Amino acid sequence: MMNKETDLGVLLKPGERVDDLHRNQYKIIQNTKKFCFGMDAVLLSGYTKVLPGEKVLDLGCGTGIIPILLEAKTQGKHFTGLEIQEESADMARRSIAMNKLEDKVDIVVGDIKEASALFGLASFDVVTSNPPYMNHSHGIINQAESKAIARHEILCSLEDVVREATRLLMPNGRFYLVHRPFRLAEIIKVLVDYGLEPKRMKLVHPFVDKEPNMVLLECIKGAKSRITVEAPLIVYKEQNIYTEEIYDIYGY
Amino acid sequence: MMNKETDLGVLLKPGERVDDLHRNQYKIIQNTKKFCFGMDAVLLSGYTKVLPGEKVLDLGCGTGIIPILLEAKTQGKHFTGLEIQEESADMARRSIAMNKLEDKVDIVVGDIKEASALFGLASFDVVTSNPPYMNHSHGIINQAESKAIARHEILCSLEDVVREATRLLMPNGRFYLVHRPFRLAEIIKVLVDYGLEPKRMKLVHPFVDKEPNMVLLECIKGAKSRITVEAPLIVYKEQNIYTEEIYDIYGY
Numbered sequence: 212m213m214n215k216e217t218d219l220g221v222l223l224k225p226g227e228r229v230d231d232l233h234r235n236q237y238k239i240i241q242n243t244k245k246f247c248f249g250m251d252a253v254l255l256s257g258y259t260k261v262l263p264g265e266k267v268l269d270l271g272c273g274t275g276i277i278p279i280l281l282e283a284k285t286q287g288k289h290f291t292g293l294e295i296q297e298e299s300a301d302m303a304r305r306s307i308a309m310n311k312l313e314d315k316v317d318i319v320v321g322d323i324k325e326a327s328a329l330f331g332l333a334s335f336d337v338v339t340s341n342p343p344y345m346n347h348s349h350g351i352i353n354q355a356e357s358k359a360i361a362r363h364e365i366l367c368s369l370e371d372v373v374r375e376a377t378r379l380l381m382p383n384g385r386f387y388l389v390h391r392p393f394r395l396a397e398i399i400k401v402l403v404d405y406g407l408e409p410k411r412m413k414l415v416h417p418f419v420d421k422e423p424n425m426v427l428l429e430c431i432k433g434a435k436s437r438i439t440v441e442a443p444l445i446v447y448k449e450q451n452i453y454t455e456e457i458y459d460i461y462g463y
Numbered sequence: 464m465m466n467k468e469t470d471l472g473v474l475l476k477p478g479e480r481v482d483d484l485h486r487n488q489y490k491i492i493q494n495t496k497k498f499c500f501g502m503d504a505v506l507l508s509g510y511t512k513v514l515p516g517e518k519v520l521d522l523g524c525g526t527g528i529i530p531i532l533l534e535a536k537t538q539g540k541h542f543t544g545l546e547i548q549e550e551s552a553d554m555a556r557r558s559i560a561m562n563k564l565e566d567k568v569d570i571v572v573g574d575i576k577e578a579s580a581l582f583g584l585a586s587f588d589v590v591t592s593n594p595p596y597m598n599h600s601h602g603i604i605n606q607a608e609s610k611a612i613a614r615h616e617i618l619c620s621l622e623d624v625v626r627e628a629t630r631l632l633m634p635n636g637r638f639y640l641v642h643r644p645f646r647l648a649e650i651i652k653v654l655v656d657y658g659l660e661p662k663r664m665k666l667v668h669p670f671v672d673k674e675p676n677m678v679l680l681e682c683i684k685g686a687k688s689r690i691t692v693e694a695p696l697i698v699y700k701e702q703n704i705y706t707e708e709i710y711d712i713y714g715y
Contacts, residue, residue: 360537392692396661399651409648414692419671423692440644440666440675 221309233462234283248276255389257460261285267335275303327378386430408434473561485714486535501530507641508565509712513537527555579630638682660686
């Protein structure tokens with residue numbers, strides 16, 4: 212197969228496709244064999260508050276879904292995505308070019324563990340992350356390396372993400388995280404230990420009578436301890452039919 | 464008013480009444496001017512697992528609702544309630560006599576802060592607590608002292624309760640707690656720091672689309688970090704009509 216040019220003038224590599232984001236007519240390049248964004252990233256972008264003029268960093272941005280959606284949904288000044296996998300970062304950069312967002316969104320190739328050294332202390336108003344969920348004792352490592360790095364804590368741990376987020380944020384800066392509920396106790400302990408106080412939490416349940424399979428958190432650097440646990444977000448009202456709240460977040 | 468004797472041969476003091484617990488025909492003495500048990504205590508007794516032969520301690524038992532309900536619902540060997548307020552403990556003791564539970568349930572007057580010195584280290588399989596929810600920076604102190612002590616952290620803090628629970632439990636012993644969600648981050652941090660790993664959590668929402676107003680936690684002393692966040696418990700299906708799950712827990 213040859214590379215082909217999209218109608219927006221951007222090259223697609225073999226196995227890649229262009230998906231519509233239903234926001235500002237933005238599109239994103241994905242490769243189903245490597246890694247596609249999930250509902251997690253969309254819900255995190257819906258949960259994240261970015262005020263006009265703020266600078267935002269996404270730790271582990273993959274193909275750029277969170278910076279691109281946040282650029283569409285907010286009036287933030289600038290959005291940076293940090294990604295360690297060159298191939299994902301390259302797809303993210305071509306998506307940004309395709310959407311003509313080069314002035315608003317940057318993709319940087321680098322290691323989350325060194326993010327604060329790379330960007331400097333207290334350099335962002337908002338940090339987001341949809342990090343690898345699985346630590347070594349849980350789940351089976353996916354054989355395709357790019358998916359494994361995105362899903363398992365091979366190259367960085369939860370503590371790495373939280374430590375770097377704290378360092379990167381200005382005082383009172385906000386950290387937004389999506390993760391799996393089975394790690395909630397560890398997540399809260401690490402956040403509190405690093406001074407990123409959890410202030411808002413939303414559990415995402417596939418159905419109202421089922422266990423949650425995602426947790427969304429808003430933390431404020433240096434805030435006092437007091438959290439609002441919000442009403443749950445229910446994904447499906449019946450089999451294959453999303454609730455209104457999900458349609459709203461997806462922008463359909 | 465004079466003290467009056469109930470048909471079960473126990474004296475009631477002025478202002479006291481006898482309520483039916485809908486379990487084993489057990490009854491409880493309460494005084495609406497002082498302190499009555501809430502849904503919190505009933506839900507905690509429904510959430511607590513006691514295996515046959517186990518020894519159970521309730522930290523801050525008030526009028527004895529949790530030990531009495533757990534005696535009714537489980538095959539535990541023995542139940543102890545620790546209460547600092549002599550007046551509540553006296554009501555609890557008369558309720559125990561009224562239900563003829565003197566061989567199974569003891570009420571001890573004493574301070575939670577000294578509980579492990581009082582009962583000895585590693586002396587219980589299960590510890591429960593429905594502690595004061597409000598720390599000094601939240602809410603208004605109720606002027607009636609007995610209510611204030613039960614609701615506000617005047618005589619003991621969350622950390623006191625957790626520290627003593629850890630000391631009182633055998634290895635792999637279980638701690639069950641009901642509390643307010645606004646303190647969830649602090650609760651989890653303190654539990655993890657004291658080695659009482661949160662293993663199961665249930666949020667209680669008045670209605671399905673409202674924020675939770677209670678959180679139930681099961682912790683295991685010395686366990687690995689991994690929590691099951693359960694399906695939410697919804698209290699009302701419509702105004703003034705409980706859901707089936709609540710009727711089940713209440714035993715109606």
